[in-house]
Amino acid sequence: MHSAAIIVSPISNFPPRTYLFPPAIQNSPPQFSAATHPLRKMAFLGGLASKIGAVASGGDHSGAGSQTLAEYMGKGGANVGDELVVLFTHLEYACKRIAALVASPFSSSLGKISGAAVGGAERDRPKPLDIVANEIVLSSLKNSGKVAVMASEEDDAPVWLADDGPFVVVLDPLDGSRNIDASIPTGTIFGIYKKLEEIDHLPVEEKSLLNSLQSGTKLIASGYVLYSSATLLCASFGSGTHGFTLDHSTGDFILTHPDIKIPPRGQIYSVNDARYFDWPEGLRRYIDTVRQGKGKHPKKYSARYICSLVADFHRTLLYGGIAMNPRDHLRLVYEANPLSFLAEQAGGKGSDGKVRILSLQPVKLHQRLPLFLGSPDDIEELESYGDVQQKVNPGYDV
Numbered sequence: 001m002h003s004a005a006i007i008v009s010p011i012s013n014f015p016p017r018t019y020l021f022p023p024a025i026q027n028s029p030p031q032f033s034a035a036t037h038p039l040r041k042m043a044f045l046g047g048l049a050s051k052i053g054a055v056a057s058g059g060d061h062s063g064a065g066s067q068t069l070a071e072y073m074g075k076g077g078a079n080v081g082d083e084l085v086v087l088f089t090h091l092e093y094a095c096k097r098i099a100a101l102v103a104s105p106f107s108s109s110l111g112k113i114s115g116a117a118v119g120g121a122e123r124d125r126p127k128p129l130d131i132v133a134n135e136i137v138l139s140s141l142k143n144s145g146k147v148a149v150m151a152s153e154e155d156d157a158p159v160w161l162a163d164d165g166p167f168v169v170v171l172d173p174l175d176g177s178r179n180i181d182a183s184i185p186t187g188t189i190f191g192i193y194k195k196l197e198e199i200d201h202l203p204v205e206e207k208s209l210l211n212s213l214q215s216g217t218k219l220i221a222s223g224y225v226l227y228s229s230a231t232l233l234c235a236s237f238g239s240g241t242h243g244f245t246l247d248h249s250t251g252d253f254i255l256t257h258p259d260i261k262i263p264p265r266g267q268i269y270s271v272n273d274a275r276y277f278d279w280p281e282g283l284r285r286y287i288d289t290v291r292q293g294k295g296k297h298p299k300k301y302s303a304r305y306i307c308s309l310v311a312d313f314h315r316t317l318l319y320g321g322i323a324m325n326p327r328d329h330l331r332l333v334y335e336a337n338p339l340s341f342l343a344e345q346a347g348g349k350g351s352d353g354k355v356r357i358l359s360l361q362p363v364k365l366h367q368r369l370p371l372f373l374g375s376p377d378d379i380e381e382l383e384s385y386g387d388v389q390q391k392v393n394p395g396y397d398v
């Protein structure tokens with residue numbers, strides 16, 4: 001959390017113009033023939049990549065590999081309404097800028113906390129990269145004219161943007177940025193609500209807060225953008241969860257993973273298990289059991305943990321199993337609700353270890369909680385162990 005007004009010095013190193021495409025390709029020299037022109041090659045590869053993605057995702061692929069996100073949202077597709085299309089166009093643009101930023105030579109230095117040694121709560125302090133990402137999204141959402149309030153993990157309080165904006169956006173602009181030095185994937189997470197018209201008469205501070213504290217059951221859309229070997233935007237508008245891969249040759253997000261269905265059961269658990277000795281007995285027993293293949297699924301589970309929520313969640317959505325953080329660390333409003341909405345829309349579950357995440361009424365903007373996301377059978381089995389929430393949360397150095 002920080003005040004959005006603090007812009008620290010390394011940002012001045014950030015180039016004023018963010019290139020979406022490599023400069024060499026933007027100004028491609030004339031000696032290339034039509035057949036060997038880099039743009040043509042990239043377009044071909046982009047199309048190929050979309051098709052490969054579509055094949056890899058399994059399931060019904062009608063439209064996969066050719067439909068853009070804008071087309072999907074439009075009248076010939078999900079028909080989500082013009083106002084939401086405008087909002088999304090601006091959000092997409094912001095995420096493309098963040099994608100370019102995290103892939104740039106500046107990301108490593110912007111990813112470092114300046115000043116004192118890192119440790120404990122210090123570890124969670126925002127880095128310049130988080131702050132720039134936050135500013136990028138804020139400016140895009142403001143320009144959209146469609147957002148009344150934006151509540152960001154990086155800000156102490158929600159920001160009121162436009163009286164006539166029909167939507168409320170909650171988000172974590174850049175999750176996992178502590179990994180950026182090692183070029184490990186990062187992500188943006190967002191949730192969208194309708195503005196509560198009935199409280200329009202309240203003072204700005206009050207209505208900003210109440211609009212942002214809506215229950216997850218009121219989400220009209222949510223999504224994440226994964227910045228990895230591919231930049232992938234996964235979204236749900238309340239009718240399934242769909243993945244769109246950024247085609248760098250055109251700048252479009254292309255539908256590559258239509259109607260993602262999480263496997264009912266996986267064989268992977270994802271958790272920071274260096275915390276094993278801080279876990280309650282139930283969670284230890286659960287992990288010990290599935291590791292040995294002695295749970296309801298008679299196979300030994302494997303572990304995968306990137307320590308980057310969007311990446312760990314994305315893998316879980318595709319392969320099944322559980323992605324978890326059993327301590328009070330992740331935020332209900334910005335992370336748990338939007339990702340639980342996506343999990344449920346894909347046939348999965350989001351739980352705090354006891355109850356459905358979406359059933360929780362947020363009481364504080366930056367409320368933290370244990371989070372378990374994944375395959376329905378795995379989540380149910382985990383919950384049956386009862387005691388899975390890590391209550392000891394000493395603050396960790398790394």
Ligand SMILES: O=P(O)(O)OC[C@H]1O[C@](O)(COP(=O)(O)O)[C@@H](O)[C@@H]1O
Nearest residue numbers: 124175176272307308309325329398
């Ligand atoms: O230290 P832990 O408990 O493994 O937490 C790691 C998690 O924290 C995060 O880095 C998010 O932390 P922040 O919200 O403080 O950035 C996730 O990406 C990751 O899943």
